[in-house]
Amino acid sequence: MGHLLVVESWVGSMSGLLPRAIREGGHEFTFVTRDLHHYLRAPGDGGPHPLLAARNIVTADTNDVDALLTALEALHAVLAFDGVVSSCDYYLPAVARIARRLGLPGPATTAVEAACRKDLTRRTLAEAGVPGPRFAVCDDPARTPDAARGIGYPLVVKPVDLCAGMFVREVGDERELERACRDLSAFPVNARGQDRTPVILLEELLTGPEVSVETVSRGGVTHVVGVTDKSIGGSPAFVETGHMFPADLPATEARAAADTARAAVEALGLDDVVCHTEIKLTPLGPRVIEVNPRPAGNRITELVRHVTGIDLAAACVDVALGSAPDLTPRETGVHSAAIAFLLPSTTGTLAAIEGAEGIRDLPEVLEVSLAGPGRAVRAATSNNEYLGHVMTADAGSGARATAERLLARLSPRCEESPVVPA
Numbered sequence: 001m002g003h004l005l006v007v008e009s010w011v012g013s014m015s016g017l018l019p020r021a022i023r024e025g026g027h028e029f030t031f032v033t034r035d036l037h038h039y040l041r042a043p044g045d046g047g048p049h050p051l052l053a054a055r056n057i058v059t060a061d062t063n064d065v066d067a068l069l070t071a072l073e074a075l076h077a078v079l080a081f082d083g084v085v086s087s088c089d090y091y092l093p094a095v096a097r098i099a100r101r102l103g104l105p106g107p108a109t110t111a112v113e114a115a116c117r118k119d120l121t122r123r124t125l126a127e128a129g130v131p132g133p134r135f136a137v138c139d140d141p142a143r144t145p146d147a148a149r150g151i152g153y154p155l156v157v158k159p160v161d162l163c164a165g166m167f168v169r170e171v172g173d174e175r176e177l178e179r180a181c182r183d184l185s186a187f188p189v190n191a192r193g194q195d196r197t198p199v200i201l202l203e204e205l206l207t208g209p210e211v212s213v214e215t216v217s218r219g220g221v222t223h224v225v226g227v228t229d230k231s232i233g234g235s236p237a238f239v240e241t242g243h244m245f246p247a248d249l250p251a252t253e254a255r256a257a258a259d260t261a262r263a264a265v266e267a268l269g270l271d272d273v274v275c276h277t278e279i280k281l282t283p284l285g286p287r288v289i290e291v292n293p294r295p296a297g298n299r300i301t302e303l304v305r306h307v308t309g310i311d312l313a314a315a316c317v318d319v320a321l322g323s324a325p326d327l328t329p330r331e332t333g334v335h336s337a338a339i340a341f342l343l344p345s346t347t348g349t350l351a352a353i354e355g356a357e358g359i360r361d362l363p364e365v366l367e368v369s370l371a372g373p374g375r376a377v378r379a380a381t382s383n384n385e386y387l388g389h390v391m392t393a394d395a396g397s398g399a400r401a402t403a404e405r406l407l408a409r410l411s412p413r414c415e416e417s418p419v420v421p422a
Contacts, residue, residue: 002082002321004029005072007091007098008062008192009051011039013299014087014313019050021313027321030056030079032072034063034193063194065094069101076102083320089163090192092116092293105322107217107293111269115293119160119201121268125288128267131260132288133204141181145174147202156238158201159184164297164383170205170236206280206287211247213261213277214296214304216315216325222265222275223327224258225310228300229400233343237381242407244338244400245303253281260286274316276300298383299367299391303337306366306393337366338399340407342387344377348414353387355409364402367391370410377414387412 004022006029009015022029031054033039039049056079060071075081083104086095093113099106114120119137126132133156136147148155154172157180167187169180181200188196210232214225229247233239247254261277268291276296278289294316295301301312309330318325342353353370360368370388371377378385388410392402 002027003055003080004317004320005076005081005084005098006031006051006054007084007086007095008033008088009039009086010088010297011049012297013302014295014297015039016050017295017301017313018085018087018316019053021311021317023053025314025317027082027317028055030054030058030075030081032058032060032062032068034059034061062091062094063192065097068094069098072098073101083317083322085316085320087294087297088192089116089292089294090190090194105272105320107270107273111271112273112293115268115270115275115291117160117197118158118290119199121288121291122201122203125264125267128263130263130267130288131285133206135204136202138200138202139198141185141200144177144181144200144202148174148177151202151204154205156203156205157181157184158203159187159196160199160201161197162187162190165238165240166382166384168238168382170238176236206282206289208280208282209249210278210280210289211249211257212243212296212300213258213279214300214312215261215265215275215277216312216319216327217265217271217273217275218319218324220271222262224262225312225327226304226308227254227257228296228303231400234380239343239380239385240298240341240383241343242338242340242400242403243298243300243303244336244403245300245307246336248336248397248400249281257281257286260288261291264288264291272319272322274312274319298341299339299389302367302391303339306334306337307332333395334393336394336397336399337391338394338403339367339389339391340400340403341389342370342407342410342412343380344385344387344412344414345379346414347378348376348416350375350377350387351413351415354411354413359390359406359409362406364392364394364399365390365406366393377412 096109096112171177227247231242233241276292315325
């Protein structure tokens with residue numbers, strides 16, 4: 001039995017999958033957070049949040065890394081941790097520093113920091129010759145028009161340190177560029193109270209299908225578990241509207257994507273880590289969008305598990321403990337699994353989601369999750385606005401078509417939010 005230290009988490013699917021993997025592996029965990037109410041407020045199935053099943057819950061300022069290291073060093077002397085993990089991107093560099101300070105397994109701090117900062121990722125991969133878009137890094141919004149002209153419109157504007165597609169926009173001219181930069185500058189602190197890096201990344205707009213490659217690296221070897229395809233909507237934003245595993249691709253394209261992802265992971269120096277690398281399959285070949293040094297979100301790990309039997313959440317726990325994960329595929333009877341997300345198109349208060357009758361009872365349906373009445377909604381501009389999802393399985397390659405067909409039966413009904421007098 002191992003004792004994991006879990007430092008913060010997303011409140012979405014991985015916040016349940018990671019505790020499950022720890023428990024099913026015969027381990028226990030201590031949960032450290034700066035704001036326990038963040039998890040108490042998280043929507044769930046009516047029961048306590050899975051993270052609250054920790055052996056110990058410790059409140060500490062997880063945003064003050066130096067103070068956190070000192071506090072956890074003292075805690076480690078009493079509780080004897082065997083590994084440290086987080087599912088939340090904003091705390092992955094801190095987790096790497098904790099592992100180093102406590103002498104626990106984990107990826108190199110510099111590698112995680114480079115993967116979690118999109119500008120550092122771009123520069124590192126470019127120096128290593130790993131293909132990506134043409135780009136420019138601007139630490140002053142006033143420099144963006146000249147940099148944009150050097151790349152050419154249309155292009156993509158990105159923050160270097162946010163997640164879920166927040167503030168990632170396609171812009172077609174200087175006016176749209178100015179608006180995107182202004183919106184980004186008005187968001188100086190992320191959702192976890194951390195000061196943001198005021199750097200803007202401009203990138204060439206890549207065309208072609210988008211996929212992600214799920215990998216596990218240990219002992220200097222990166223193992224490709226598979227390739228997931230995705231659908232994107234919400235223009236000019238980039239909102240993920242669905243995924244299917246495995247990607248319905250010719251073998252040569254899947255292999256090229258896998259090889260490119262492996263090259264990116266290795267160029268960044270990432271090891272002893274599960275990675276989710278996003279890639280665009282352009283007419284000129286695969287181009288890396290970003291490398292995430294943690295398991296995929298949006299229930300992709302569950303798609304992989306239903307098809308292959310490989311549990312990437314469990315693999316994350318294993319590598320954090322310094323153990324070899326079980327990456328042997330098993331016959332599951334499922335050849336494709338897909339998820340389609342329900343997005344709002346208006347702003348208001350959710351009254352109901354209509355059309356869900358009977359969907360949960362269909363044999364091809366693995367999961368249905370829908371938001372309840374009273375939820376404040378707005379037109380989706382990132383992956384944070386989902387109102388629910390449908391997950392399906394298929395004995396062939398038809399899971400995506402099934403998920404999209406069933407999602408089309410769902411209709412969110414919203415009421416206009418009341419106007420509060422000034």
